[in-house]
Amino acid sequence: MGTWFAENSLLLGLALLDGLANAALVFMVAVGLNLVFGVLRIVNVAHGSLFAIGAYTAASIGLFFAARGLPPWMGYVALVLAAVAIGAVLGPLIERLLLRRIYGHEDVLQLLVTFALFMILEDVQKLVWGVQPVSQDAPLRFLGTVDIPFGEDVIPFTAYQLFVLPGIALVTLLGLAWFLRRTLTGRVIVAVTTDKEAATAMGIDAARITLLTFSFGAGLAALGGALASPTLALVPGIGAQTIVLSFAVVATAGLGQIEGAALTALLIGLGRSIAVYFAPEFEVVVPYLIMVAVLLVRPQGLFGVIETRRV
Amino acid sequence: MSQVLLSAKGLRLAFGGVKAADGIDLDVRHGEFLAIIGPNGAGKTTFINMTTGYLRPQAGRIEFDGKPILGLSPRAIVRRGIGRSFQLPQLFSEHTVLENAALAIAARRGIWSPFTPLLRPRWRDEAMDLLDRFGLRAVAESRADALNEGARKLADIAMAVALEPSLLLMDEPTSGVAAAEKMVIVETLVRVLRSTGVTAVFVEHDMDVVARFADRVAVWSQGRIAALGPPGEVLADPKVRREVIGIAANA
Amino acid sequence: MKRESLLAALGALALVVCAWAVPWLKFVLTIALAKGIAVLGILLLLRAGQVSFGHSMFLALGAYTMAFLAPMEDEVLLLLPAAALIAAGFGLVIGLFLVRYRDIFFGMLNLAFAMVLYSLLEKLYAITKGTDGIRVAALSFAGTEPERGTQEWIVFGIALGLAILFGLLVRFYLASPMGRALAGIKTRETRLEFMGVPARRVLLFAYVLSALMGGVGGALVAMTTRHVTPQIAYWTASGELVFIAILGGAGSALGPFLGATAFELVRVYAAAAVADAWQMILGGVLLVVILFAPGGVWGLLSRRWRA
Incomplete structure (x- = not known):
């Protein structure tokens, strides 16, 4: 055992670093999914597509800036611009035109509608960006690499993945916790989540809160995608992978848990990246193995609370 | 005298700080119609939910036909012969x-x-x-x-x-029903239930219904049984009239 | 009810005539029947208010069973039941886990299982030949090895026969106490429990039956295309099955076959022309059907009759 660790310390180190960066991205998507579910009571199957579109948009804007000869740090502006644009344009569009028609309908209907939206958005990506890989890694190169000592070896790892991704995820986590617990708008969102009828009766404009929350959640997914874009070659299908993976995080953590989702994202991100280095065939399997294992023992998720149904 | 069908002893259950059951002791006799009255939030439905396995009390025991049923699933309890209807x-x-x-x-x-x-x-x-x-x-x-x-x-x-079932628990069988329909419904119910010989426990807010059809009345108040006896006695008790029926009539 | 049987008989006749008059349509119609059988399974789950976004995994299991076993045993009369049983067995194992969940959990957990299967089929190259897929070896039918044209007719006939068989089966099942209890899961699951009926077991039976029909559908697809690739397990394939179920309408066992035939015919003409927008068109039509014609094609037809 000891010798195995010694021999593989380099790979393990890489897996840990990769896992952390991965977890940060998955968390951004999962937390948005969670937030939207809390207020809309709809798990948006198309949420992963917003991640993908955010990534593509960020890459396009970045490439456009680069072609104009703008300085490389503008690449970061591109990431933020993409997230804001998706949140502010696509978010309200989807909520107003589509989701608003199906609130309070049968669950299966709501599921099918967001699934149909997912099918549509997956092809929108293909139509706009084609099927050839798109990549724009200027933000990654801009910060360069950091040499991390691991035993006798040294791992050069990009500063972007080491600091920026986990940093932004942490800021999102803390900021969101602060926003929901300390600000008026945040308290109102929590109130709508807990009891929509009571909140409406108290004069809260639930329709506005719903629109706001959905757009914010969409923006978070897009930000996740935008942040991921420098580290990935973008190809069709990342939306599908992302939604299932972030759903796995949400289900494992328990619906509605924000801090729990962060820990679970870490668990699943690490599990996945360890698989990438040691058993690449099973990369996709590991997150679901973790999820199924957790759900078998705790059907309500690691941090979830059992909701009692009223009779 | 008559046999006990259902026996609850020392049932306790609190939701947060609210004591929905604070030491419930109750014996339901074979073949009787027992009415449960009391203000909203006194824990009447909680008692039914505990008896049918939907909620689990934090303390106490429930025996049905002489055998403990606490901890059984709703399904298993139904199979033993306890049926329920819903508010x-x-x-x-x-x-x-x-x-x-x-x-x-x-x-x-x-x-x-x-x-x-x-x-x-x-x-x-x-x-x-x-x-x-x-x-x-x-x-x-x-x-x-x-x-x-x-x-x-x-x-x-x-x-x-x-x-x-040999025991039927009914949660407010006449609530939400138009006043004119109420007695018709209750008479239908009593006729059918008497013909089957089932023992019945029902939560009821209408004191006329209780007075006419219950063999005994149990008065619930803040998770406890405040009074138990024949309707004539219990409903005439001034304390019950003031504290329970007064509130119930307004609720 | 009588009209439904009449329409089924007419539909079957029309399929035979089309396949005979336009030989290349035989292939398309066989695939449509195979998918229709799989969609019957989706319909069962829809009755319980549940939707599976990963049902293509059962088609994949049936198809790959066919492809793996064909070199060892070429008799279709053995291969088909084997494919059905393996899919059903797998359905039982994951079903024991899945039936604890409802709604989004049920749908997404199915999708997750299908994604795992897809990635294993793709990545375990040594066993599955990855995205290249596996060619299905020559088959024999009740001991005979007919020439190609005859064989196509035989596979078409088997698909049609099984479609009728499973259609009837589903119809009887949905009218039975178990089938009516299944529909009760959608509206009042708590009541089932308080009647002493284990809702999970009711759903599990339907799930295993749907897995079995998925396996049969997949095996028929493999017998028709003679080549299986991981694509059959991909989420878009599951999406198509759900699409067909909604398009056809969940109101009748005929719906899946109406939907599947319409779907496959349109796909032959349209899919190549709009390859990059195919899912988008499906999604768009799905939205329109859900928002404006919730009964699907079957609903539109039966409404016209009643009027």
């Missing part, structure tokens, strides 16, 4: 009333036949008979969600009766 009728809303009744009959007989129809002639007749006894024959072919509240209540109870 909000729990019907299969997209099925017809006849199908609802037939499904309840099938649930008793065993539903595990995948290829013979639910409404096979014998079961259909039996379901029709059941609906007939509850005065629901006319609406047998209506979808359950098309019924008025009184008929929904009766159908809900009919489904519980179809399981042929």
Whole structure:
């Protein structure tokens, strides 16, 4: 055992670093999914597509800036611009035109509608960006690499993945916790989540809160995608992978848990990246193995609370 | 004298700081109609939920027919012979009333036949008979969600009766029903239930109904039983009148 | 009810005539029947208010069973039941876990299982030949090895026969106490429990039956295309099955076959022309059907009759 660790310390180190960066991205998507579910009571199957579109948009804007000869740090502006644009344009569009028609309908209907939206958005990506890989890694190169000592070896790892991704995820986590617990708008969102009828009766404009929350959640997914874009070659299908993976995080953590989702994202991100280095065939399997294992023992998720149904 | 069918001892259950059951001791006798009265939030429905396995008390014991039933699932408790109806009728809303009744009959007989129809002639007749006894024959072919509240209540109870329980727990069988319909419903109920010999416990807010049909009355107050006895005695008690019926009448 | 049987008989006749008059349509119609059988399984789950976004995994299991076993045993009369049983067995194992969940959990957990299967089929190259897929070896039918044209007719005939068989089966099942209890899960699951009926077991039976039909559908697809690739397990394939179920309408066992035939015919003409927008068109039509014609094609037809 000891010798195995010694021999593989380099790979393990890489897996840990990769896992952390991965977890940060998955968390951004999962937390948005969670937030939207809390207020809309709809798990948006198309949420992963917003991640993908955010990534593509960020890459396009970045490439456009680069072609104009703008300085490389503008690449970061591109990431933020993409997230804001998706949140502010696509978010309200989807909520107003589509989701608003199906609130309070049968669950299966709501599921099918967001699934149909997912099918549509997956092809929108293909139509706009084609099927050839798109990549724009200027933000990654801009910060360069950091040499991390691991035993006798040294791992050069990009500063972007080491600091920026986990940093932004942490800021999102803390900021969101602060926003929901300390600000008026945040308290109102929590109130709508807990009891929509009571909140409406108290004069809260639930329709506005719903629109706001959905757009914010969409923006978070897009930000996740935008942040991921420098580290990935973008190809069709990342939306599908992302939604299932972030759903796995949400289900494992328990619906509605924000801090729990962060820990679970870490668990699943690490599990996945360890698989990438040691058993690449099973990369996709590991997150679901973790999820199924957790759900078998705790059907309500690691941090979830059992909701009692009223009779 | 008469045998005890259900015996609850020292039931305690608190939700946060609210004591829904704070030491409930109650014996239900074979064949009696026991009414439970008391203000909203006194823990009446909680008692039914604990007895049917839906909620688990934090302390105490419940025996049915001399055997402990605490910790059993709702399903297992139903199989032992405790049926229940609901304050909000729990019907299969997209099925017809006849199908609802037939499904309840099938649930008793065993539903595990995948290829013979639910409404096979014998079961259909039996379901029709059941609906007939509850005065629901006319609406047998209506979808359950098309019924008025009184008929929904009766159908809900009919489904519980179809399981042929020896103890039937009814949660506010007349709430939400128009005043004019109320006595009709209760009379139908009492007629059917007396004919089956079932023991019945029902939560009720209407004191006229209680006075007319209950053999005994238990008064719930803040998770405890404040008074227990024949309706004539209990309902005449000034303390009960002031503290419980007064509130209940306003609720 | 009588009209439904009549329409089924007419539909079957029309399929035979089309396949005979336009030989290349035989292939398309066989695939449509195979998918229709799989969609019957989706329909069962829809009755319980549940939707599986990963049902293509059962088609994949049936198809790959066919492809793996064909070199060892070429008799279709053995291979088909084997494919059905393996899919059903797998359905039982994951079903024991899945039936604890409802709604989004049920749908997404199915999708997750299908994604795992897809990635294993793709990545375990040594066993599955990855995205290259596996060619299905020559088959024999009741001991005979007919020439190609005859064989196509035989596979078409088997698909049609099984479609009728499973259609009837589903119809009887849905009218039975178990089938009506299944529909009760959608509206009042708590009531089932308080009637002493284990809702999970009711759903599990339907799930295993749907897995079995998925396996049969997949095996028929493999017998028709003679080549299986991981693509059959991909989420878009599951999406198509759900699409067909909604398009056809969940109101009748005929719906899946109406939907599947319409779907496959349109796909032959349209899919190549709009390859990059195919899912988008499906999604768009799905939205329109859900928002404006919730009964699907079957609903539109039966409404016209009643009027």
